[in-house]
Amino acid sequence: MSGIAFPIPDAGVVARRDEIVAGLARLVAPDALVTTEDERRAFETDGLTAYRRLPLAVVLPSTTEEVASVLKFCNEHGVKVVPRGAGTSLCGGAIAQEDAIILGVSKMNRVLDVNFGDRTMRVQSGITNLAVSGAVSYEGFFYAPDPSSQLACTIAGNIAMNSGGAHCLKYGVTTNNILGVRMVLLDGTIVDIGGDALDAPGYDLLGLVIGSEGQLGVVTEATLRILRAAEGARPVLFGFASSESAGECVAAIIAAGIVPVAMEFMDKPAIQICEDFAKAGYPMDAEALLIIEVEGSDAEMDATLARIVDIAKEHGVQTVRESKSAMETAAIWKGRKSAFGATGRIADYICMDGTIPTGQLPYVLKRMDEIVKSYDLRVANVFHAGDGNLHPLIMYNVNDPVEAHKAEEAGNDILKLCVEVGGCLTGEHGVGIEKRDLMRHQFTEVDLEQQMRVRAVFDRQWLLNPAKVFPLEGRWLPDSEAA
Amino acid sequence: MTDLLQPADEAALAEAIAAAHAAKTPLAVEGAGTKNGFGRPLQTERTLTTRGMTGVTLYEPSEMVIGARAGTPLREVEATLAEKGQALTFEPVDYRGLLGTSGEPTMGGLAASNNSGPRRIMAGACRDSLIGVRFVNGKGEIVKSGGRVMKNVTGLDLVKLMAGSWGTLGVMSEVIFKVLPAPAHVMTVVLHGLDDARAIEAMAAGLGSPFEVNGAAHLPSGVERVPKTLLRVEGFRESIAYRAGELRTVLKGFGPADVIEGDTAAALWRQIRDASFLAEPRDAAVWRVSVAPSRAAAAMAKLHPTLPVRSFYDWGGGLVWIAAAPAGDAGAAAIRGAFAGTGAHATLVRAPAEVRAAVSVFEPQPAAIAALSAGIKASFDPAGILNPGRMTAGL
Numbered sequence: 047m048s049g050i051a052f053p054i055p056d057a058g059v060v061a062r063r064d065e066i067v068a069g070l071a072r073l074v075a076p077d078a079l080v081t082t083e084d085e086r087r088a089f090e091t092d093g094l095t096a097y098r099r100l101p102l103a104v105v106l107p108s109t110t111e112e113v114a115s116v117l118k119f120c121n122e123h124g125v126k127v128v129p130r131g132a133g134t135s136l137c138g139g140a141i142a143q144e145d146a147i148i149l150g151v152s153k154m155n156r157v158l159d160v161n162f163g164d165r166t167m168r169v170q171s172g173i174t175n176l177a178v179s180g181a182v183s184y185e186g187f188f189y190a191p192d193p194s195s196q197l198a199c200t201i202a203g204n205i206a207m208n209s210g211g212a213h214c215l216k217y218g219v220t221t222n223n224i225l226g227v228r229m230v231l232l233d234g235t236i237v238d239i240g241g242d243a244l245d246a247p248g249y250d251l252l253g254l255v256i257g258s259e260g261q262l263g264v265v266t267e268a269t270l271r272i273l274r275a276a277e278g279a280r281p282v283l284f285g286f287a288s289s290e291s292a293g294e295c296v297a298a299i300i301a302a303g304i305v306p307v308a309m310e311f312m313d314k315p316a317i318q319i320c321e322d323f324a325k326a327g328y329p330m331d332a333e334a335l336l337i338i339e340v341e342g343s344d345a346e347m348d349a350t351l352a353r354i355v356d357i358a359k360e361h362g363v364q365t366v367r368e369s370k371s372a373m374e375t376a377a378i379w380k381g382r383k384s385a386f387g388a389t390g391r392i393a394d395y396i397c398m399d400g401t402i403p404t405g406q407l408p409y410v411l412k413r414m415d416e417i418v419k420s421y422d423l424r425v426a427n428v429f430h431a432g433d434g435n436l437h438p439l440i441m442y443n444v445n446d447p448v449e450a451h452k453a454e455e456a457g458n459d460i461l462k463l464c465v466e467v468g469g470c471l472t473g474e475h476g477v478g479i480e481k482r483d484l485m486r487h488q489f490t491e492v493d494l495e496q497q498m499r500v501r502a503v504f505d506r507q508w509l510l511n512p513a514k515v516f517p518l519e520g521r522w523l524p525d526s527e528a529a
Numbered sequence: 530m531t532d533l534l535q536p537a538d539e540a541a542l543a544e545a546i547a548a549a550h551a552a553k554t555p556l557a558v559e560g561a562g563t564k565n566g567f568g569r570p571l572q573t574e575r576t577l578t579t580r581g582m583t584g585v586t587l588y589e590p591s592e593m594v595i596g597a598r599a600g601t602p603l604r605e606v607e608a609t610l611a612e613k614g615q616a617l618t619f620e621p622v623d624y625r626g627l628l629g630t631s632g633e634p635t636m637g638g639l640a641a642s643n644n645s646g647p648r649r650i651m652a653g654a655c656r657d658s659l660i661g662v663r664f665v666n667g668k669g670e671i672v673k674s675g676g677r678v679m680k681n682v683t684g685l686d687l688v689k690l691m692a693g694s695w696g697t698l699g700v701m702s703e704v705i706f707k708v709l710p711a712p713a714h715v716m717t718v719v720l721h722g723l724d725d726a727r728a729i730e731a732m733a734a735g736l737g738s739p740f741e742v743n744g745a746a747h748l749p750s751g752v753e754r755v756p757k758t759l760l761r762v763e764g765f766r767e768s769i770a771y772r773a774g775e776l777r778t779v780l781k782g783f784g785p786a787d788v789i790e791g792d793t794a795a796a797l798w799r800q801i802r803d804a805s806f807l808a809e810p811r812d813a814a815v816w817r818v819s820v821a822p823s824r825a826a827a828a829m830a831k832l833h834p835t836l837p838v839r840s841f842y843d844w845g846g847g848l849v850w851i852a853a854a855p856a857g858d859a860g861a862a863a864i865r866g867a868f869a870g871t872g873a874h875a876t877l878v879r880a881p882a883e884v885r886a887a888v889s890v891f892e893p894q895p896a897a898i899a900a901l902s903a904g905i906k907a908s909f910d911p912a913g914i915l916n917p918g919r920m921t922a923g924l
């Protein structure tokens with residue numbers, strides 16, 4: 047693919063590469079510096095694999111102090127810095143360039159402290175999302191945001207992207223589950239933002255940093271809220287003859303005062319793909335499928351599920367499958383959780399991430415189908431139905447440049463549609479490079495300029511992850527006006 | 530504060546602020562003014578109120594979202610939600626009793642003060658429910674951030690900055706909140722006679738159980754004759770009867786417990802929410818201290834010998850409300866000293882204006898954080914005309 051532009055690398059920096067690498071080598075342990083071309087290749091892309099750029103060098107520090115000295119050096123020498131966790135970003139958020147170093151936190155992956163009484167834990171930011179829950183599960187606790195990539199993705203990446211997961215309808219996304227971070231500013235200053243109390247004084251800098259896509263500083267530690275897991279969790283699976291009735295069923299459940307932990311939707315192509323892969327026993331005759339999960343004691347779950355099933359029946363549900371065992375629960379979820387992987391087996395795909403008001407669902411599904419067909423492509427839909435966060439997977443052949451271009455165009459059209467109906471470009475994956483050039487569809491110049499002014503408080507020269515989020519032309523610079 | 534600006538819509542609001550920006554006229558910004566007296570006293574010529582901009586702009590019960598113009602009374606929004614069995618989740622504090630103010634708190638004031646009550650402990654703060662804002666910055670420009678969908682990571686999250694910025698960054702014209710079904714039934718388990726440390730352990734045990742405790746407060750002697758520790762569960766009837774029962778089992782080691790519900794219990798939680806226990810005497814200074822619960826009791830034990838106070842705990846011990854004599858610094862040094870090193874921060878909620886002008890109403894910040902905050906203030910309000918000095922000198 048080639049639709050997304052990168053800025054022209056700073057020739058001066060590229061020319062000084064050896065000098066810069068030598069400077070970095072003086073700051074960090076030898077094994078923290080990756081400079082050979084072969085090894086740098088491993089860092090040339092992230093989850094948006096259609097785009098690749100070789101970084102100038104990769105630095106993988108082990109301490110906050112090392113991070114600080116590297117940032118200070120880069121700031122002084124005008125070297126761009128792209129922070130990186132596990133590199134699973136789907137929007138190209140962690141892709142660097144020839145004039146930028148990658149500063150990865152993957153070696154900083156320890157749990158520092160767990161306090162069950164306060165329901166908090168402190169971790170280094172390079173720890174994986176799953177390892178966090180793993181570290182507290184022996185007491186029945188967990189960390190709530192659970193992106194499907196949780197085996198690989200890091201808390202650093204989750205914080206930068208404000209990641210969500212299947213269970214955020216009840217538990218919220220990353221920003222609702224973090225109490226504090228330690229972050230290194232571009233000039234090397236180490237700051238603690240927030241703490242381990244439920245709120246912090248002054249402006250909500252923590253809320254600003256979460257979701258800032260590595261543009262404000264490098265996060266090296268975080269204090270997370272952990273929760274005691276419910277006594278049990280159990281899904282029910284519904285098959286519907288139309289996506290309209292599935293959508294109406296979701297609305298009716300909420301209207302009845304029930305907020306399940308998860309409500310996941312799949313359309314027919316997604317059902318087929320996932321069933322072929324996971325053999326989960328999904329109803330192949332259904333046009334739409336819902337997986338709805340509730341939590342509590344057995345009696346509570348029985349009662350809530352009975353209510354939900356009644357509502358589904360009022361909306362013409364065709365297939366009802368209540369999980370009767372842990373195995374069945376796992377099977378029901380396996381299909382959904384492997385949706386991306388299963389799609390990847392049959393085609394290359396790009397995964398969109400817009401959010402829409404759920405009331406617009408039938409209209410948006412219909413329009414999406416038309417859009418994708420108009421480009422002669424196929425789409426499978428899996429998404430978080432409770433909150434309207436869509437994940438259309440547009441399938442194409444990566445080796446066919448024409449088709450790749452069409453897939454990108456179709457994706458852009460779909461995201462514009464999301465904005466048109468009152469939603470947004472990205473619900474949980476972030477803007478990165480992927481949606482950068484669509485930002486003016488959602489925001490006015492004034493909206494964007496206000497964001498860029500705030501960004502400039504942290505990075506006046508556009509050195510931190512600079513090619514992301516804001517359209518390349520029309521960028522605001524502090525010196526462009528007399529303040 | 531003689532001259533009142535009351536724009537009727539967003540365009541007029543933008544015009545008024547643009548004019549103030551051009552003339553460098555500082556403005557006091559308020560909704561209904563029910564929290565005037567919270568924060569540092571202002572020296573402004575003119576007051577701008579959002580009361581002229583009212584009305585619910587959007588309500589989709591099945592999407593669990595409501596939007597309203599900034600001057601809309603909270604009461605109106607709550608009534609609209611109640612018709613569909615929904616509610617704001619974060620149980621905002623009604624400060625009128627404590628501050629001796631009148632009028633109807635507005636939605637904009639709610640957001641600007643990031644005002645959250647007992648349920649914050651489980652359902653998140655006001656800032657967690659706020660998903661979209663429109664505001665006018667200090668240059669008179671209309672800016673939006675976030676929107677009406679609850680999952681949105683598009684661009685920098687300015688919504689969070691607006692929440693709790695006390696009108697110093699911009700004047701909100703419209704706010705959008707996510708909402709939840711209102712709890713159908715409520716039960717509160719009550720323990721008796723615990724000291725602060727034991728009470729916090731009991732609340733931790735409850736909050737660390739799977740039974741979804743969403744309110745946990747401790748009323749020590751000085752507030753109650755015999756100390757009371759309360760843990761609240763909400764939900765469908767069958768469910769909460771079961772949960773309250775299980776909770777009592779979890780709390781067995783903390784002595785006999787009983788269960789209260791209905792109007793008495795609801796009234797008690799309102800008093801906790803609004804810190805009504807500390808409203809009298811009227812001249813006492815009132816503080817809120819945010820702290821990790823496990824460090825709260827020890828810090829209070831340190832404080833007691835140095836300063837006569839009345840106090841109680843909300844948020845499982847994570848929020849300590851303290852009333853002290855208003856003399857001198859109203860206890861600032863003693864309270865901040867007792868909590869030093871705990872990561873806590875103390876906010877002065879009520880005190881005479883001279884005291885609020887002299888002591889830091891909000892916890893003083895480390896230099897690097899203060900510098901970032903000043904930069905952010907300047908990026909929204911370069912001339913420093915919006916509520917200048919309400920949070921700290923300069924912000």
Ligand SMILES: Cc1cc2nc3c(=O)[nH]c(=O)nc-3n(C[C@H](O)[C@H](O)[C@H](O)COP(=O)(O)OP(=O)(O)OC[C@H]3O[C@@H](n4cnc5c(N)ncnc54)[C@H](O)[C@@H]3O)c2cc1C
Pocket residue numbers: 092093128129130131132133134135136139140151171192193194195198199200201202203204205206207208209210211212259260261263264265266386387474475476511
């Ligand atoms: C199969 C698959 C499924 C996925 N499912 C979900 C899902 O369900 N929900 C969801 O929300 N996302 C999902 N994602 C997207 C992705 O996993 C998340 O965005 C994740 O949070 C990225 O984490 P990471 O460690 O890989 O970060 P990276 O990809 O390495 O980086 C992501 C961003 O964070 C910045 N960054 C990294 N480290 C730091 C740091 N220390 N300080 C500051 N900034 C930093 C980077 O610059 C970049 O902008 C999925 C991805 C894949 C491939």
